[in-house]
Amino acid sequence: MTTRVLVADDEALVRAGFRVLLDRDPGIEVVAEAANGDEAIALTRAHRPDVVLMDVRMPGTDGLTATRRILGDPRLPGVRVIVLTTFELDEYVYAALRAGAVGFLLKDVSPDELRHAVRVVAAGGALLAPAVTRRLIAAFASEEEPPPPAVETLTAREREVVTMIADGLSMADIAGRLRMSPATAKTHTNRAMTKLGARDRAQLVVLAYRWGLARVPRTR
Structure with a gap:
């Protein structure tokens, strides 16, 4: 196609x-x-x-x-x-x-x-994988906001997956680290996106930084 x-x-x-x-x-x-x-x-x-x-x-x-x-x-x-x-x-x-x-x-x-x-x-x-892109997203997403109630609805596994996405890992990488299939990793991602109101993975990463689900990477 x-x-x-x-x-x-x-x-x-x-x-x-x-x-x-x-x-x-x-x-x-x-x-x-x-x-x-x-x-x-x-x-x-x-x-x-x-x-x-x-x-x-x-x-x-x-x-x-x-x-x-x-x-x-x-x-x-x-x-x-x-x-x-x-x-x-x-x-x-x-x-x-x-x-x-x-x-x-x-x-x-x-x-x-x-x-x-x-x-x-x-x-x-x-x-999201290139370091400069993560640095860019972190730069503006680090404007802290109180996390909304929706953050508390994430399961421990969904939080883990969101953090790894914010670190720039692919679905295959996440699946390998968590010993699950890429399809399962994608399912956790999609559920987290739905709960947090993110339209795509880019916005999911922004929200992860903003609401404390991911640490802002250090820049040199």
């Missing part, structure tokens, strides 16, 4: 570069390009891509606003957004993750990393 991608960036050369890199993968197809947030919203509604690569700094309607509108549109339930940035710790990325984006990529990402990221996100994953 082909993964359909929309690339949103105000620089034509950047869009063209990403298109070339992605189209080299026979399992990925770039279905549209957008030069600003308004175009990104309109073209996402028209083409319904699986993944949107969204630049955050664009003239007019920026990528953050576009991300909020796309992910808040009930007509686009399957669309997943990866934000693009030039800087590792960009304040816009914080807000994009809060809005529901599943992760972010630096614009100097390698071709293989770019294609891998698109495949992971299209399959329902989140870009």
Whole structure:
């Protein structure tokens, strides 16, 4: 099955570069390009891509606003957004993750990393494994909030799984450590997401940091 991608960036050369890199993968197809947030919203509604690569700094309607509108549109339930940035710790990325984006990529990402990221996100994953991504999420999620009552409804196993996800472990890694099948690990994850009101694993990690289910990793 082909993964359909929309690339949103105000620089034509950047869009063209990403298109070339992605189209080299026979399992990925770039279905549209957008030069600003308004175009990104309109073209996402028209083409319904699986993944949107969204630049955050664009003239007019920026990528953050576009991300909020796309992910808040009930007509686009399957669309997943990866934000693009030039800087590792960009304040816009914080807000994009809060809005529901599943992760972010630096614009100097390698071709293989770019294609891998698109495949992971299209399959329902989140870009949480790289240390810089965990550091980014931890940076804004460390704004402490009192945990809601829903946290107390998590079982001990669900808490354990959530903590491991926040540490960047994959379902296979978690299954291996806890001596369970990947399907069982995924079941615990889905139950925790339902109880905490997280729409995906990225938001689950944010909530885990914010509500004390995971420790903020140290940065150097």
